Every structure is written in C-alpha cells, then in structure tokens.
Amino acid sequence: MSSMREAARKAVRRSRIAVVAAVAASIAGVGAQQPPRFGERVEVARLIVDARVLDDRGNPIAGLTADDFKVSIDGKVARVETATWVGGHDTVVDPEMSRSASSGTADRAAGIGRLIVFLFQKDLEPSRIVGLMRILLQSRHLLETLTSDDRIAILSFDSHLKIWTDFTNDRERLDRVLAHGVLFERPPAVAASSMPSLVARLAPESGRRTYRIERALELIGEALEPLPGSKSLVLIGHGFGRFTRDGVTMENDYDPARHALVTSRTSVFSLDVTNADYHSLEAGLQLVSQQTGGFYARTHIFPDAAMRRLAGALAGYYVLFVEKPESQRSVHSVKTELTRRKGSVLTTSDISER
Template sequence: MAAGQRRWPWPPRNRRAKTGTWPWSEPGGRPSTPSSRSHARPVTLDASCSGWTGSMARVLLLVFGGLMFLLSLPGAAQEPVPRFRSGVDLVDVDVSVLDDNRLPVRGLTVDDFTILEDGEPRPIVAFSAVELPPRRRPDAEWMAVVAPDVASNDLQHEGRLVVILIDQSIRPEELPASVAIAEAVVDQLRPGDLAAVAYSTFGVPQNFTADRERLLHAIRQPLVGLPAGDGAGPALCPCGACSLETVANVAEALAPVRQRRKLLVFIGSSLAVHSAGPCSARLDAPRERALRAIDAANLTVYAYDPGGLPTLVASAGERRPAGRNRAMANLARVGNLRLLPDRTGGRFLSDTLRPADRLAEVFRESDAYYVLGFEPAHPDDGRFHRIEVRVARRGVRLQARRGYFGRAARVADAPASGAPTSPRLWETVASLWPVSDIRLTAAAVPLARPDLSGSVVASIVRVARGVDAPGAIDDMAQPGEVRVFTGAFNREGRVLASTEQVLRVEPQPAAGGAFEYEVVSRLDLPPGRYELRTAVEDVTLGRTGSVYTYVDVPDYRGTDVALSGVLLGAAPNGAVAPADPLAGLASLVPTTRRAFARGEDVDAFVRIYQGLTRSLTAGYVVAEIVDAADTVVYRSETRLEPPQFGASRAVDFRMKLPLDELPAGEYLLGIEARHGNASARRHVRFSVR
C-alpha cells in the first residue's frame, strides 16, 4: 500500500460489501388495491408473520401495507414515443425480456409490445426503456460501506426493490449458509436499489433501505428483540402455511409500486405449496392467495436452498443415505421450491459454495427492462383483471405482471395516539414511503442530557423551496409559517414520542435558485433504535413533505465510553428555527448540509461521555479525514484528562474542517474516542465542491 494510504480505520463486521450506499426512501402516492385502508399506525417493517398466532398473523400485512402507496413517475422526456405522465390513471406493467442466456434484450420499442386485458387488446399509451447503472467498486472501501448520515426524499424512480425473506424452514445446520446467501444479496445492490429483510416467523426485520450496515445487522442478528420465552418452533407455523402467507403479504404490498423491478429472494429449505395428508386443505387458501398476489405484482421469485446442491436422495447437507420415503419427500420438497420461480420467471438456486456468483447472475437479469402503461377498461370495479403481454421477438423469455385489481372504496382509520393534530401532516408520515411534494433533507443526532439523566434526539430538517415547486421568486423568498411534526416510531409503527411545532421561517437564497430554511425538533428518547419521521407543511407554498431516517440512541449511563452524533455547523448560520435550537445540549447551530465550497467556515462537533460504569479515566480523541482514494488527508489527536469531564462526565470536541486545503471530492470524517480498553466512534460523509 502506498505511503499515506490506509484501510478504513473503523471496519464494519463484514468488509465484503463493495458497492456504494444511497438514501433509502422513495416518493409515495396513493393505494390502488381492493378494499385498501390507511393505517392507524404508520407502516414499518415489523416482526414477521406466523400466519396463525393472533396479532403475529397481521404483522406483515401491517409491514408491507404502506407499499400500496404508488411511486411518483417522471414526466415526458422524449418525442414521439409516449412516456409516463403524472395525473394520468394508468396501469403500469414492468416487463423483463431475456434471451436464451437469461441476459436482458435491449433496444425494443413500443411497437414490439402488445398488451391484452381480459383477452382484449389495449393501446399502450406510455413506454419507458430502463437501463440500470452497473455495479462499480469504488477506490475507497468506506464509500461502499458507510451510508450518509442524512436522508432525503429526493430519490430516483427506477431501480430494484429486493425483499430478502428468511424462512422458518431453515434448519440449524443451514444457518451459516443462509446468512452467507443473504449477505451476498446485499453485496449485489446497485445505485438506486432498495432492500428489506423479512422473516416468516420470529426475527427482527429491516425496512427498505440502501444502508448495507443496517441490512447486514438484521441478517446476522435475527432474534435481537425476540420476546423472552418465545421461540421460533414449528408450532408457530403449522404445515408451513405462514411462509405462503408472508409471500402473499409481500406481493400484495408491492403490486402498485411503479417503474421498479421487484425481486423476492426466498431463503429456505422448504416452501409448502403442495402437501399430502391433513395439511393439503390447510394450504389451499394461502396458496391461491399467494399465486394471485404474485400475478398482480409481477414479483419475480428466486428460491435459494441453503441445504446445498440437491440429489435424487437427500440434500447435499445430509450425512447419511436416505430411505425411499425420505428420498421421495426430498424430491417433493425441491419441486415445491421450484414452483414459484418457474411461475414468475425466476430461478431455483442451491449453490452454497458460490452464492455471490449465482446472485450476480440474478441481478444481471434486471439490468435493463421496460415499463408499459395502458388505460384500464375497468379501473374502479375492485375486481381482478388478467393481463397478457406479448413481444414481437422469437426465442425470448418474458416476465410481466399477469393482472391488476381495480380500485375499491378507501376507508380511512383514525390517526394513532401521538399523531399530529393536522390530518394533512399525518397522511405524509403514515405510509412506508415519504412524500416529496417539497424537497427535504434530514439528520437525526442523539445527545445525552446533563449528568446523563436522559437522552435527547435532535431532528434537523432542511427545506428547499423552488426546487420541485416552481414559482415566483418573491413567493419562494417570502417569510411564512410552517407546521412541523416529528415522531419516533418502533417497528410496529407505534408512536413512542412526538413533537409538533408551528414556526416562523425566513428562507435564504441557496444554490440552484432555491430558497432554504432549516427546522430543528427535540425528542426525549431512551436508549434504542428508532425510525424518525418528520412531516413539514409549508403554509406559504401550500405543500407538504416528509422524510424518514433512523437513529440509534446509546445507553450513555451504562456504557464506558459513548459519543453523541456528529453535528456540522456552517458560519454564518443559515435560516434556522427555532433560534438556538440545541441550547443546553450543543454549542453550535446545526445544519444538514454535507456539500461545501472551498474556504467555507464549517465546524464539526461531538460530545464525549464516560458512563457510570467506572471511574473517569484519561484518554484521547482522534479525528481523521479520508479522501476518495482511501488516503488520510487530515489527522489530529487530542489528549483528554479526567478533570475535563467534570461532574457531567462529558467533554466537547470541536474542530474546523480544513476545507481551504481540500480539493473538490468526497470525504469521510471519522471521530474516535478511546479510554483504556473502551472506545466509541462516529463518521460523517461530506463533499467539497
């Protein structure tokens, strides 16, 4: 390694991920499925579905229900080919066309396709050929594994939605292979892709995100948060029906998602689609529901058997020969695993030695696809209508949805406890996807109260006027009133803490002709992991928007060494409301900006805490900045003595970013505190232009 270069100083648990990370959330719309309902709780990716045990049977219905909110579509871009237009009530059909080698067929036009609804041709009024970016390995490892600490609701519309479903059928000896397969899926994510982790029985899932660290955490620690005394035994899933219920829930939720390819990677040693004996009747209803939902969603299913390569007798993982009955059962098991992939154009996979190679082939199949739109003949009857797509090419495989549901009357539930008083604000945080009517960027920063008496999360949200809401400059610059709701939600969508403010803001000019202001909210939260959702109603613009992010609150009292989140502040301060938003917690005015010009005056702030677990000890804090070539371009080391912590057991660390010395590019700031054998670290990505 060249002088001045080094590996990323704070490696994650798995350093195999080599692709970039991107904000996870996506714009949302409205449901279009029969008898769809809004949820009294916001939709989150909660614990998994058992299918048969009380409230657990409804979990994934709650989890994926928010995906029923349609994604926004871009406007027309080329003539004379029709493109997707906002405001037009269309049924979207994403179509993958593969050759004999299962590689995408490119270069097709709208004239190559025919759509039939219930056997009758329908005119194609919108068409888009989608080419997804290739997977590239960045020069610096941190660019692949460190997600931005800010989230935005400004996201691209195209890409993949990947659900990693870890099934209850996995046997203990298959767990290492299952984890390796799931990790390989995460490693294949490309720019714009979003993934989620779900379980068919107990397991702590992860909502849709591009943050690899969060996805890997959900994969490697599936039982974190499992209630004491609960287990994941067969009694929770009689006849394996819960697996079909989970597949159905996923497919029903993904059906209305527009312009994205949807992949379900089922990891399990069995999927009880057909069975003999008493289980046969019990599987009929969930099987038919799952098949119908998959047809409507155009969900491509890939089944990965962690037991290894199948044989005519036993799985490769078996250590003894199988008798005739066991061999026949194994053949039936493999046949069941193949059914959904064969129906949807996916694959059955069993190579546990090279899962990365097999999954690279899977992702290549969706590198290019087409999106067709037609006006439905019966848009509001609430019934299922068959769709058939034909392509004027011989010798190709075609993957497309097989039907759609007409809209039915929508029944709204009352807002949940802790919801904002404004129904308009509640609607913007009640779905899985944030609303992007106005451009928002958010950061969530945990801090401890004085004397470690509690913890507070600061939610900082930047609002950009004039980016997607064009209007007169005078309107964009006009001071006005905004309503802000910030809530912390658990994985069941329950509001654990919330705050609502009415603030007066004075936007200031920003890059690109926009006018910006920032609003800060504070929430008292105990240690734990939360999803923070913020909704902003700009009364002047008459628009609302929402943005979601995650925050991990440390146990400041019970941890030897802990850090607050990293705050960045730029001088002069921008338009921030309320004034001095972090009084008593931090000595700077925060911003969510992460792109700066050379020579700007920008400070980084972090507070270092020593908990009540031991006496105060001496230590030091190290700050490093690494560039896109993995080269350390700045390093400082500061000694910390016990008297500096005082009675509050905390000390502030503040530094200026050396922006006048950094060329344009991407950078990683890392701050690590070390006291004896205990340490804590934080990192922030930023760029210089």
C-alpha cells in the same frame, strides 16, 4: 291633416324597429351565455404490465420499445402504447407515477432506486441448511451489485416471521445480518425508517404472530402495496404447500397472499436451497414465482448461474402501458412475448384492475 297621419305612421315604424332590435339583442345575449359545446372524447382504459426481459445467460435486455412486445389480455392481442425501461442505475421516475402526476399523485421520491425484500426460510434440516448457508454467502456478493439509491429489507421465517431490517442502503448493516444474524442471532428492535418503509405497515409485533409463510407473504405484499413502482421479493427457502395423495396442494391462505403480491406489483424470485433434484414442496415456490412475474431456480447445482439470473432480473424492468380490451372482468389473464428479439419475458400471469 295628412302630414299628421304621416308622422304617426313613422312613429309606429320606429317603435316596431326598436322592439325587433330589442328582441334580437335579447336572443343574442341568451346565446352568448350558453356554454360552448365540445366534441365527445373517448376514454381508453389501460393496464400496467411490468416486464423483465432476460437473455439466455440471464443478463437483462435493455433498449426495447413498444413494438418489441406482444401482449395478450384475456386471450386477445392488445396494443402496447409505451414501453419504458426503469433500471437500478438510472434512478428513473416510474412512468406510472409520471402519468398520474397531473392528477395530484406524487412521483417516486428522488434518489430512490430499486426496492428489494430478502425473505429467508430457515430450517436446520441437513438437506436444507447447507444450501441456505451457501445462498446467504452468495447474497452478500449480490449486495456489491446494488447502487446507493437501492433499498434492501431483510426478513426471515422459521416458526414465525422475523424482521431484521427495514428498507436501508446501509451495506455494512445488511452484510452483518447476512453473515451472522439470520443463522445465529435474534433480530434487534427495528424501527420504521424514513420513506420508503416496510415496517411502517408491517410491524415486528405482527410478524411474531405470523406462523405460516403464506400469511407472511400476504403481509409483505400488503405492506409493499402503497410504495410506487415494481418491487422484488427474493424468497430463499425450501418451499411450502401440503402434500396429499393427489399431490401438493396450496393451503387456503395462499390465494390472499398471491393477490396481495400481484396487487402490489411484487415479483417473487424463488431460490430453492434443498439438496435435491426434485421435492414436493418446490411446487409452492414455483407457483408463486410464475404467478407474480418472477422465476424459480434450484441452487444445489450451479448456484452461480441462479444468482447471475437473479442479478439480471433485479437490474430493471419495462413498464408497459397496454390498452385494455372491452371486458367486464376485474382480473385479466396476461401473456407477454417478444416480437423481434430472443429472450425470456417475466410477467405476472394475471392482473387486477387498479
């Protein structure tokens, strides 16, 4: 009888052990199915600042690093993470595109160098036409400094916007337009070129309905926006704005033009052809250049110096990746300086978050 009770107690103990083991296994299985926990990752917002750096003679300064730049965003010094040179002779992929390639954004097409738009503001008034003819000739010489990878588009504006060429590296065609077309001919029919293309988003028909140069600048900026990297707009003319008793004011369509140019990363280099030491409409040229990271230059004296500085600015630029300070603003003021070198830095005066 006692042996039977002992056997029963052992059976109960075995069943309890089995239950405990089953519960433990169940708990372990649930734990194994739970996703692993990761540490928190802090995302740092960044802004892209395009900077062109020139010495006193207008030559580009290459070989700089992030430590050579001091960038202030909304008045606060921001850390410059990287500074990458993108030059016309390097065919370097724009670093902005390289960073986003992992997220599915394509790099700049191989073999495509600088993208430059020439916009000639045509006026037959005697104080302007002589200077325009002079810079048309100088622009032909500038073509000789470009590489086969660079793409140039030529536009003009008189009563409306005219498109002479889409982006092309056909120097003979470009030279013919500069030598005769802008002054003496009507633009031919222009079809969109293979990428990159300006005409794909700025049709000649739209140009014929564009009667103000501010609106023309807006359309150019919008057409350039999808194209990668920093672009250059060489504005050769006599200026714009409205002269009042209080001075020169910009028309209402200027702000959309400025926004389109800044958003598309297009720097405007204004060459004033007016034969005067000062005139009221130069204010428009000065303002758009200062706000987009370009420069303004008079050309009635020392035109060679102006063209040399233009060639230096077009030679290349730095792409700065800058940590953005905490801010609720969507548009930020930008100031960029050199820390260890002497030279002038050309950057936009404000930048929008992209």
